[in-house]
Amino acid sequence: MPSPVTIPVARTRDIGIMAHIDAGKTTTTERILYYTGVSHRMGEVHDGAAVMDYLPQEQERGITITSAATSCEWREHQINVIDTPGHVDFTVEVERSLRVLDGAIAVFDAVAGVEPQSETVWRQADRYSVPRIAFVNKLDRVGATLERTVDMMRERLGARPLVCQLPIGHEGDFSGVVDLLTFERITWRDAQGVEVQREPLESSDPLYADAEVAREALAEAVAELDDGVMAQFLEDGAAALDAETLRGAMRRATLSGDGVVVLCGSALRNKGVQPLLDAVVDYLPSPLDVPPIETALVKGEGTVERVADRDGPLLALAFKVVTDPHRGRLVFLRVYSGVLKVKQRLQNSTRDRKERVGKLLRLHANKTAEVEVAGPGDIVAAVGFKWTSTGDTLVAGDDDVQVVLAGMEIPAPVIYQTIEARAAADEGPLREALERVCGEDPSFGVREDTETGQLLIGGQGELHLEVVVDRLRREQKLEARVGRPQVAYRETCSSTATRELIYEREIGGKAQFAQVGLTLSPAERGAGISVDADEFPAVPPEMVQAALEGARDALGRGPLLGYPVLDVRARLTQLGHREGASTDASFRAAATMAASEALSEADPVVLEPIMEVEVVVPDNFTGNVHADLSTRRGRVLGMEPRDAVQTIRAEVPLAEMVGYATALRSTTQGRASYSMQFANYAAVPATTQKTLVERGH
Secondary structure, eight states: OOOOSSOOHHHHHEEEEEETSSHHHHHHHHHHHHHTTTSOOOOOTTTOSSSSOOSSSHHHHHOOOOOEEEEETTTTTEEEEEEESGGGGHHHEEEEEEOSEEEEEEETTTBBBSSSHHHHHHHHHTTTTOOEEEEEEOOOOOOOOOHHHHHHHHHHHHEEEEEEEESOOOOOGGEEEEEEOOOEEEEEETSSSEEEEEEEEOSSSTTTHHHHHHHHHHHHHHHHHHHHHHHHHHOOOOGOOOHHHHHHHHHHHHHSSSOOEEOBTTTTTTBSSSHHHHHHHHSSSOTSSSOOOOEEEESSSEEEEEEEOSSOOOOEEEEEEEEEEEEEEEEEEEEEEOOOEOOOEETTTTEEEEEEEEEEOOOOOOEEEESSOOOOOOOEEEHHHHHHHHOOOEEEESSOOOOEEOOOOOOOOEEEEEEEEGGGGGHHHHHHHHHOOOOOOOOEEEETTTTTTOEEEEESSSHHHHHHHHHHHHHHHEEEOOOOEEOOOEESSOOOOOEEEEEEEEEEEEEEEEEEEEEEEETTTOEEEEEEEOOTTSSHHHHHHHHHHHHHTTTTTTTTTOOOOOEEEEEEEEEEOOOTOHHHHHHHHHOOOOOOOHHHHSOEEEEEEEEEEEEEEEGGGHHHHHHHHHEEEEEEEEEEEEETTEEEEHHHHHGGTTTHHHHOOOOOOOOEEEEEEEEEEEOOOOHHHHHEEEEEE
């Protein structure tokens, strides 16, 4: 396979595959690798043999935990693929992948339709304006329907689907698809799905009438998004719109984000993957098709745009860091402009640090191949970096204009566990290993409890923490004891309080003075923290700034349980200083004390994370699940029948969901499944708050 830099930028595609857990993302990726010649056998998730699920935990659990990267070629285009996790505990892997991708394939289960994590990743893609196409998978399963999934895309995602295929056959009889652009039947002659057969759809075919209706609907949907097609559609009708005209308009709609091309198939049965690859080339953008990326100047104000040009200044983003047992730290990079070379000296403009490229590696899951250069659109791993972390910007060391890219939204941990080494000799290595995990996974956190001295690890869910502990055991040979999961609460205030404080001390024989007046009030839920001040022209600006910082520092620890404070407004209403005695430090200390005291007087309350839970359960166990959710302080939002199962959507406090997987298995004889994702923070009931405060949590 040629070096990345030999592929023209216009023929490069950087795509991700995203969806809800178990929709078939990894299976689809495995088929892509097989049909493009990267793999010589098809790995199966259910056999624990998927190429892209290379961690032992992924192979045992049959899920994707880390986003794996690979490259392949199709129709003389290079396609860089990232297979992302579907489990909500690993949502940061999706977040950082979408940050560097130009396009995405959203995979949907044709039976389940649009599921909760499908919505989450769709919103993440919206946030980064990532154009996407949809692949409705598993059409061979009982209860599978294309129409229902497309309807759910409209209702739940607000998408405008452009359905360009119809399935041939129903459920177990599914055998291929009808291409509505070319009016061809696409079937596969062999069980491996290698030989694609295209035949004209004859008027005598039972599907012909349905295909005519579907093509008319496609032409109308495309015309609504494209003025040129609309004029031709109104004048000559759908029949006059040839495949190239529709394809061009569908590409424009995809790139603008106005439309989503929908294809269908069954990756496990080796049907529908080659047309999906064609769609990646036809509809998803190259680095040249996306808008210039905006960067901020490191020195001074203003922004600078960078385009995908090999002759331009180097700009790359580090989106992932992993520790390789043989090569050490591997930093995954997306190159946006310029050319990255081995031995090149770089500047980490985010951290103001120098770096040097030791080696560049082209990625294929856990296998690599060394390359000398990488250009715009390439995704590579660099060896030899010392300081670079997730979200950092890298530019050429000799570039006069230092710029930095916007970082990524990393979710804070919502659940914690105590952890301790089984042997005293392992205490140091355990802390070092946990620090390495923090460097690799920004959604994972480690902190020490100031009261008990215990070490706490935090993550996005029980599975997240379980996998980290398992990796410590397997990769670092470190055995650790972990405690029961603890919820990451937050605190806020429920009333307004005003506090005036005069800080007058003598420190080291020098007088210290500051006078601070502060008002604290509750903000609407989700507003976060705002700290501002009235105008104080008589007070030096650096002292005002110190007071603002002191007030903000005080909100890092609530008065009830010591958790961070949310949704509070603080305003400095009074500042008084004394010449020769007032300093930045005195104002910082005074504001910290005033804010802490005001917070204690403003009727503080404890907030708990609320999770959006979806349970898929057979009809005869619905009552059991409903009753169990009620005992967990759950609020059922609705129920939706799907063949012989019910889908229950509810909001439940995270504290009540600890150990839910085991309880659900026992109440449904192992026949139900569930998924959950963070929804919001809400005040705990008064009795619960009293219990939490009494035991100090």
